[in-house]
Amino acid sequence: MERKTGGMVWRCTQAGKVLEVVRTDFPSLPQATVVGESFFNLLPRSSRELAEQWWQDLSDNTRLLPEIMLGEGPDQQSFTVGATVSQQEVWLFWNTAPLLPNAENAPSSASQDQQKQEWEPDSQHVELLEELSRVNNELVNARRELIRQNIELHRAHKKASPPKEMP
Structure with missing residues (x-):
């Protein structure tokens, strides 16, 4: 499979x-x-082991499964x-975009102190960051709703389409 961006x-x-x-x-x-494969x-x-553990916790967990390779070999x-x-x-959504850092892989306390010394945000920056965070949350929620609607649309299309006959 050629390397490209997509999902x-x-x-x-x-x-x-x-x-x-x-x-x-x-x-x-x-x-x-x-199709038909596990x-x-x-x-x-x-x-595989990481994916199986992630799958078992799927209903209780909304974590993403990062850096999963599909297929074997150099491609x-x-x-x-x-x-x-x-x-x-279960609907799986595969994306080649890298996972954004979270608390688990955030910089260490020492590097955070160094960053804090380099730049101290003022109230205007804090307000902008809070607004950006709010807009990002809205975008994430809208994307989830779009996924739900696409699933419903797919099901409705399946029900409305007559079964394809084999020749």
Whole structure:
């Protein structure tokens, strides 16, 4: 698979079996090799254990699964994976964008003290940062709502479409 920026959306069972590749920006990934397979079997061994633990905590946890490799060999693509549990399905959202730092991988206290000495924000900067944080939260919430609506639209489309007949 060539390295590129983009993402994918997969619909899976709660056991992790891929039911459908709903969307992909990676046409070189053969859908026939993905559909029907376990999500975990598509990962290299180095990512599998972490993914299985993440999957078990999925309903209680909204953490992203960072730096997951898809496939084996030199053409591996690194993804950040998110999920939404919906009724009897799990929707996986694969994205090549790197995960933003959080409290777990934030700079150490010593480097934070050094940064604080270099720049002390004034009240105008604090207000701007608070506004940016608020707008970012709204964007995250809007994105979640869009995902929910896309899932509903996909289901409605599936119900409205007649089953395809095999020749």
